[in-house]
Structure formats: C-alpha cells, structure tokens
Amino acid sequence: MTPPEPFLGDTVHTPVRHHILSVLVENKAGVLARIAGMFARRGFNIYSLAVAPAESDARFSRVTIVVDAESAPLEQIVGQLDKLVNVVAITDLSPQDALERELLLATVPVDDASRGRLLDLAAGAGASIVDVDGAALTVMLAGTPGACDALERSLESFPDVELHRTGRVALPRLGRTATHEE
Amino acid sequence: MQLTGAQALIKSLEQQGVDTVFGLPGGAILPVYDPLLDSSLRHILVRHEQGAGHMAEGYAQATGRPGVAMVTSGPGATNIVTPITNAHMDSTPLVVITGQVATASIGLDAFQECDITGITMGVTKHNFLVQSAHELPRAVAAAFHLATTGRPGPVLIDVPKDVAQSTMDWWYPATVDEYDLPGYRPTIELDEDDLDRAVALIAASRRPVLYVGGGTLKSRASAELLAFAERTRIPVVTTLMARGAFPDSHHQHLGMPGMHGTYAAVIAMQRSDLLLTLGARFDDRVTGRIASFAPDAKVVHVDIDRAEFGKIRRPDVALQTDVATALRAFDQAGARPQPLDDWWREIDEWRERYPLTYEEPEVDGPLRPQHVIQAIAETAESGTIVASGVGQHQMWAAQYWPFEEPNTWINSGGAGTMGFGVPAAIGAKVGRPDRTVWCIDGDGCFQMTAQELVTARSEGIPIKVAILNNAYLGMVRQWQEMFYDERYSEVYLSPDLPDYVKWAEAMGCVGLRATNVKEMADVIDEANAITDVPVVIDFRTDASEKVFPMVPAGASNDDIMVHPSQRGAR
Ligand SMILES: Cc1ncc(C[n+]2csc(CCOP(=O)(O)OP(=O)(O)O)c2C)c(N)n1
Ligand SMILES: [Mg+2]
Numbered sequence: 001m002t003p004p005e006p007f008l009g010d011t012v013h014t015p016v017r018h019h020i021l022s023v024l025v026e027n028k029a030g031v032l033a034r035i036a037g038m039f040a041r042r043g044f045n046i047y048s049l050a051v052a053p054a055e056s057d058a059r060f061s062r063v064t065i066v067v068d069a070e071s072a073p074l075e076q077i078v079g080q081l082d083k084l085v086n087v088v089a090i091t092d093l094s095p096q097d098a099l100e101r102e103l104l105l106a107t108v109p110v111d112d113a114s115r116g117r118l119l120d121l122a123a124g125a126g127a128s129i130v131d132v133d134g135a136a137l138t139v140m141l142a143g144t145p146g147a148c149d150a151l152e153r154s155l156e157s158f159p160d161v162e163l164h165r166t167g168r169v170a171l172p173r174l175g176r177t178a179t180h181e182e
Numbered sequence: 183m184q185l186t187g188a189q190a191l192i193k194s195l196e197q198q199g200v201d202t203v204f205g206l207p208g209g210a211i212l213p214v215y216d217p218l219l220d221s222s223l224r225h226i227l228v229r230h231e232q233g234a235g236h237m238a239e240g241y242a243q244a245t246g247r248p249g250v251a252m253v254t255s256g257p258g259a260t261n262i263v264t265p266i267t268n269a270h271m272d273s274t275p276l277v278v279i280t281g282q283v284a285t286a287s288i289g290l291d292a293f294q295e296c297d298i299t300g301i302t303m304g305v306t307k308h309n310f311l312v313q314s315a316h317e318l319p320r321a322v323a324a325a326f327h328l329a330t331t332g333r334p335g336p337v338l339i340d341v342p343k344d345v346a347q348s349t350m351d352w353w354y355p356a357t358v359d360e361y362d363l364p365g366y367r368p369t370i371e372l373d374e375d376d377l378d379r380a381v382a383l384i385a386a387s388r389r390p391v392l393y394v395g396g397g398t399l400k401s402r403a404s405a406e407l408l409a410f411a412e413r414t415r416i417p418v419v420t421t422l423m424a425r426g427a428f429p430d431s432h433h434q435h436l437g438m439p440g441m442h443g444t445y446a447a448v449i450a451m452q453r454s455d456l457l458l459t460l461g462a463r464f465d466d467r468v469t470g471r472i473a474s475f476a477p478d479a480k481v482v483h484v485d486i487d488r489a490e491f492g493k494i495r496r497p498d499v500a501l502q503t504d505v506a507t508a509l510r511a512f513d514q515a516g517a518r519p520q521p522l523d524d525w526w527r528e529i530d531e532w533r534e535r536y537p538l539t540y541e542e543p544e545v546d547g548p549l550r551p552q553h554v555i556q557a558i559a560e561t562a563e564s565g566t567i568v569a570s571g572v573g574q575h576q577m578w579a580a581q582y583w584p585f586e587e588p589n590t591w592i593n594s595g596g597a598g599t600m601g602f603g604v605p606a607a608i609g610a611k612v613g614r615p616d617r618t619v620w621c622i623d624g625d626g627c628f629q630m631t632a633q634e635l636v637t638a639r640s641e642g643i644p645i646k647v648a649i650l651n652n653a654y655l656g657m658v659r660q661w662q663e664m665f666y667d668e669r670y671s672e673v674y675l676s677p678d679l680p681d682y683v684k685w686a687e688a689m690g691c692v693g694l695r696a697t698n699v700k701e702m703a704d705v706i707d708e709a710n711a712i713t714d715v716p717v718v719i720d721f722r723t724d725a726s727e728k729v730f731p732m733v734p735a736g737a738s739n740d741d742i743m744v745h746p747s748q749r750g751a752r
Binding site for chain 1: 299300303304307308311328363364365366487488489491492493
C-alpha cells in the first residue's frame with residue numbers, strides 16, 4: 001500500500017499530514033478502550049475521535065479517527081488497528097478525498113454593546129443561533145474543520161466563551177475512493 | 183442437557199482437547215474447581231500463579247499446542263500477568279481463565295475484584311469478560327481459535343462467579359462462524375506479484391542470509407526450511423526464539439545473531455545483500471543500532487502479522503503469510519540466488535577466525551559455565567528439551583547447547599522474564615513426558631520461582647535443574663563491569679545463601695553440588711540416572727566469566743566485541 005501524497009492541512013488543529021480512518025467496530029464493552037489504549041501504547045497521536053452507532057447494523061459502531069501520520073507511518077497505525085479483534089473494517093480517507101464535517105457549539109456572554117457584533121459574526125460564518133437569554137447566546141456551526149477553526153478564532157475576542165467541538169466525521173467525496181481494509 | 187456455567191466451562195475445555203490445566207483455586211473461581219473433580223482434565227496445582235502461567239508457556243512451546251492456566255480473581259489474576267506478558271512478547275498460544283467477582287459486584291471494589299481485562303488489554307491478543315453461562319462455550323472456542331491461529335498469543339477469559347454458578351442448555355459452536363469474530367481473518371492469500379518480486383530479489387542476490395525467527399517454529403516450517411536452504415545453499419542464522427528450527431550441526435548454520443550472537447552470524451547479516459526474513463521482527467537485540475544494521479541488504483519479510491512490516495525496518499518485499507507457505511512457494515517458483523562460493527569463502531573465514539570460545543577451567547578452580555552446559559549436553563539423550571531463565575546462563579545455553587530439533591528450546595525472549603526457567607521446564611515435561619527436560623538456570627532466577635519444584639515433586643514431574651551459581655545477578659554484573667567502571671551495585675547474591683542442596687531436599691528433590699571439573703562429571707552422571715524425582719545441581723561457576731561475543735546496547739553490530747583471547751587478531 002503506498003501512502004497518499006502528504007496533505008497540507010487547512011486547519012490549526014490538525015497536523016500537516018493527517019488521515020481520517022473510518023473504523024467499523026463491534027459494538028461491545030471496552031472497544032473504545034482497546035483502540036485508545038493501542039494508540040497510547042504505540043505512541044500514535046489521535047487528533048479527534050467521534051463514535052456513533054453504525055448506520056446499518058446494531059452490532060457495530062463507527063469510529064472516525066483523525067490520526068497524525070507524522071507520529072507513525074500510516075501502514076503501522078492501520079496494521080496495529082486491524083489486529084484488534086473487535087475491529088471489523090478500516091476505511092482510510094486521505095484528506096483530499098474526504099468530505100469532513102464537524103459541529104461547534106459556543107455559548108457567548110454578551111451585553112448590549114457586543115450582541116450585534118456576535119450576530120454579525122455568526123451570520124458571516126454561516127452559524128446559527130440555537131439558544132438565547134438576556135446575558136448570552138449559543139451559536140452552532142456545522143461545517144468544515146477549517147470553518148470551525150475560523151469561528152473559534154473569531155470568538156476569542158469575546159470573554160468567557162464556553163466552546164465545544166465534536167471532532168469530525170467524514171465520508172469519501174463523490175467519485176473518489178477510499179482504501180478499504182477488511 | 184442443563185449444565186452450570188462451571189460445568190460448561192470444563193466441558194468446553196475437554197471439547198477443545200485440553201489434557202492439562204495449570205492453576206490454583208480461590209473464591210471467585212471456586213465453582214469451576216468443583217466439576218474439575220469429575221473431569222478427565224489433569225490439573226496441576228502450582229504454588230504461585232506465575233508458575234501456572236510459565237508452565238502453560240513451557241507446555242505450549244514444547245508441544246506446539248496451547249497451554250491452559252486457571253486462577254482466581256484479584257491477586258490470583260495479577261500474579262499471572264507476567265506470564266501473559268511473556269507469552270504476548272513471544273507469541274506463545276495460551277488460554278488463561280480467571281475468576282471474577284459476581285457481575286452485580288463488578289465496579290463496586292468487591293473483595294478480590296480487579297479489572298483484569300483492563301489490565302491485560304495491552305498484553306493479550308484478546309480477552310473476554312463473559313456475561314452469561316450461555317456465552318461460555320463460545321468464549322472458550324473463540325479463545326482457542328484466537329490463541330492458535332494467525333500470530334499466536336495469549337487470550338484471557340474472565341468468568342464472573344455468578345456466570346459459573348448459573349445454568350445453561352449445553353451447546354458448543356460447531357464452526358468458526360459461530361465464534362462471533364467478525365473482525366478476525368487470520369489467513370491471507372499469498373500475493374503472487376509480491377512472490378514474483380521476492381523471487382527476483384533472491385535471484386539477484388550474491389550474499390543472502392536466511393534470518394530465521396520464532397515464527398518459523400510457530401509455522402512448523404523446519405522441514406521446508408531445511409529443504410529450501412539445502413537447495414539454495416543460503417546461509418542460515420536462527421534467533422534466540424528460533425533455536426532448533428534448523429540443526430546446529432548443519433554446515434550452513436552460522437548460529438545465533440544479535441547482541442550475543444556468533445561473529446559469523448552477526449557479520450554475515452551486516453554484509454548481506456538480502457535478508458530473507460522468516461517470522462522474525464528485527465528486535466533491537468538482533469539489529470543493534472538500527473541505522474547501521476545490514477546497510478546493504480534488501481529485505482524480503484515473511485510474516486503472518488502485517489503490522490511487523492516496516493515497524494522497524496522497511497521491507498523491499500513483504501509477504502503476509504506463514505513461513506512454511508512462503509518457503510514452499512519459493513521452492514515451487516525455483517527461487518535461487520547467484521553462485522555463493524565467494525560468499526561462503528568469506529563466511530568460512532569468519533567462522534574459522536572467531537568461533538565461540540572460552541578458557542578451559544582450572545583443575546580445582548571454579549567451573550566454566552559454558553563447559554558445564556557442554557558437559558550436560560554431551561551426556562544428554564537426543565531430543566532433550568532445554569529451558570532456561572534469563573541472564574548470562576540463558577545466553578550460554580543458547581550459544582553452547584547443540585539444538586537439532588524444533589521445540590527443544592524453551593526460553594523467555596521478548597520479555598526476558600527471570601524465573602521463567604523452572605516452571606517452564608515443568609510445563610514442558612508435562613507436555614512431553616517422553617523427553618528428558620533440563621533447566622539451565624541462574625542462581626538469581628532460581629530464587630524467583632524455585633518453589634514450583636514442590637509442585638514438580640508432588641505431581642511426579644522429574645525435571646533436572648542445573649543452577650549456574652555464580653553468586654551474582656551475573657548479566658547485570660557484566661554490564662556494570664564493562665560499562666559502569668566495575669562499580670558493582672546490588673548484584674551480589676552469595677554462593678551459599680541459600681544452600682541450594684538443602685533447599686532442593688526440603689522440596690523433595692535430589693540436591694547435588696559440584697565445585698570442580700571432576701565433581702561436575704560425577705553429578706551429571708548421577709542426575710542422569712535419576713528419573714523419578716526432580717534433581718537440582720548447584721554448579722559453582724566463575725563469577726567473572728562474561729558472555730562473548732557482545733554488541734553493547736545501542737552500538738552498531740559492526741562494533742561486535744569478540745572474546746578477549748581473539749582480540750587484536752582482527
Ligand atoms: C523479573 C526480572 N527482573 C530483573 C531482570 C533484569 N535482569 C536481567 S538478567 C539479571 C540477572 C540474572 O541473574 P541470574 O539468574 O543469577 O543469571 P546470571 O546472569 O547470573 O546467569 C537481571 C537482574 C529481569 N530480566 N527480569
Ligand atoms: Mg547468577
């Protein structure tokens with residue numbers, strides 16, 4: 001397997017060479033610990049990790065892992081992951097072939113002076129306002145990791161922001177193929 | 183048929199063809215020990231759970247069949263973590279059954295609760311916490327399947343007490359499909375293109391070396407190796423884990439590579455243009471400083487575990503298959519290197535110039551450990567199995583014992599577990615009662631697990647133990663002498679404390695002692711004549727003796743240090 005070309009990352013939170021592994025695992029107790037433990041044990045870096053029940057079959061879950069392909073060769077990471085008995089299939093998406101999305105939620109305290117500025121900023125970023133009270137607004141953005149990064153940076157000018165990001169999920173872009181490891 | 187979980191567990195082991203279980207009972211595993219009384223399984227009651235694990239490993243290494251150990255929860259389970267780790271490092275098939283507190287108590291810090299599946303996640307091939315009696319047969323079948331296929335390794339089954347006590351309708355999975363292992367596919371088709379590329383690399387090579395690792399033994403590929411080696415005349419080195427995979431007496435065998443390998447084996451790899459790597463993993467003990475290891479060599483890497491490819495050294499061709507399959511494919515393709523006469527001339531010169539050597543012992547002086555090993559080997563019947571601890575004595579045993587057959591060398595390679603020898607020898611003897619089993623042990627190692635000789639005596643397992651008593655943690659002493667300015671820190675043990683002869687006798691064994699060459703020959707004869715009880719011999723050896731050749735840790739293999747008597751000649 002030849003590793004795809006290095007990708008110059010578009011976000012502050014992801015390494016220059018990252019890969020997205022979409023990993024189908026058995027939905028059993030401790031599976032996430034097995035994966036996380038293996039990464040820690042082998043010194044492989046995880047940038048983000050998202051888990052959800054698999055689309056088609058309740059026996060499985062899908063784990064989307066963004067890995068640092070600088071910390072170890074991708075074949076090593078995939079090879080060691082594949083050895084975990086509960087790992088059923090691994091799809092390797094290189095960033096240029098992947099459609100990546102992430103969810104950002106931020107609660108931003110505002111006063112009369114700053115409210116308008118936040119609303120403008122949110123509108124400009126394509127974020128929506130999902131909760132409101134007199135002292136704060138909650139902003140939501142579902143977008144590319146780069147768009148989430150940009151919004152996060154813009155929000156640094158507001159004090160006491162509480163911000164959460166989900167880590168990304170990904171699918172192959174239409175017409176592109178991913179490397180499947182059964 | 184209604185069975186309790188405990189009965190189902192024992193019946194499942196019988197179903198797997200298990201004949202022996204090494205273990206020690208306690209609260210959480212108590213229900214399982216009751217149906218054991220009515221079973222055909224032989225249970226060997228150990229004196230410490232570490233012993234059970236190493237015995238199961240010795241059994242597995244000697245027979246090629248998985249070893250089985252059973253212990254209780256909490257401290258029983260943690261006591262067997264060292265052997266599990268050891269088996270993981272050496273890819274030894276093991277099935278370990280641990281008792282667990284009742285499911286309702288898990289997570290509540292109940293008496294003797296411990297998260298053994300969590301603890302062993304990183305040192306098992308896989309583990310199971312069984313949730314119901316119905317699931318037990320599946321867990322057992324899956325555990326044996328996992329332990330013995332693909333790259334073998336230890337598998338742990340954690341059985342909560344209530345699971346053992348509840349009832350189930352007996353069933354047993356009939357096929358692999360019922361094991362519920364959707365992510366496990368151990369067998370892979372050999373890739374024909376890769377095979378062609380490997381054959382082409384062999385055809386181009388002028389200085390090939392067969393770098394034979396433990397995977398060759400796991401794949402039972404000794405016959406294929408002999409055939410391929412003889413047809414191609416390619417020189418062979420066998421790693422610490424592969425001793426016995428190729429006969430030492432064969433003229434194509436250069437010996438063991440690595441930190442304490444023979445000069446010819448180490449340097450042949452360094453100068454090689456092709457390493458035909460068979461079930462070996464470029465361990466740091468073999469490669470020395472990796473950046474300067476075999477710099478001109480192309481690498482064909484045969485391994486069942488693809489994660490080994492490029493982990494340490496990038497292969498030019500990787501063949502994910504077992505060693506026997508690969509060797510048969512090479513033969514079928516007629517793989518053959520360039521004429522090797524020049525290569526053999528070079529190698530023979532190295533062999534002649536730097537054979538393994540040591541100084542003859544003085545008549546009444548302390549014994550030479552290498553001499554003791556050779557003397558035992560000379561009188562041992564063919565097929566004798568040798569186990570060892572970890573340290574200098576292990577390296578001398580690997581260097582000087584003439585291995586001719588697979589599965590006759592039982593040792594702790596990847597983990598380097600002191601105390602492995604005595605219990606592993608016991609397990610080997612249980613698995614191969616027809617064979618003589620010697621344990622070449624160190625005085626330090628012996629003190630770690632000697633109590634299992636009580637097990638050996640009471641179970642009628644007549645092994646022979648040769649303690650190479652140098653009164654030191656000798657390997658550590660050697661490093662302190664050579665690399666820490668002879669500043670000896672916490673390595674002295676005393677030759678007389680404990681009194682090994684009395685200790686052996688207290689454990690129901692025969693205890694013997696030899697302090698010079700004459701006594702050595704006598705006690706070996708005496709030990710050979712005893713076949714009903716274990717024998718322990720305290721051989722008083724020279725504390726200053728060091729293992730050579732040696733590649734210092736982190737040094738290049740080119741900087742191999744030969745025996746002092748051979749220096750200056752280079
Ligand atoms: C459990 C364990 N503790 C410590 C070590 C480090 N160690 C490696 S060899 C050795 C000395 C072994 O002494 P002995 O059994 O007398 O063998 P010798 O080297 O003297 O032949 C030690 C302490 C180890 N390998 N395993
Ligand atoms: Mg010693």
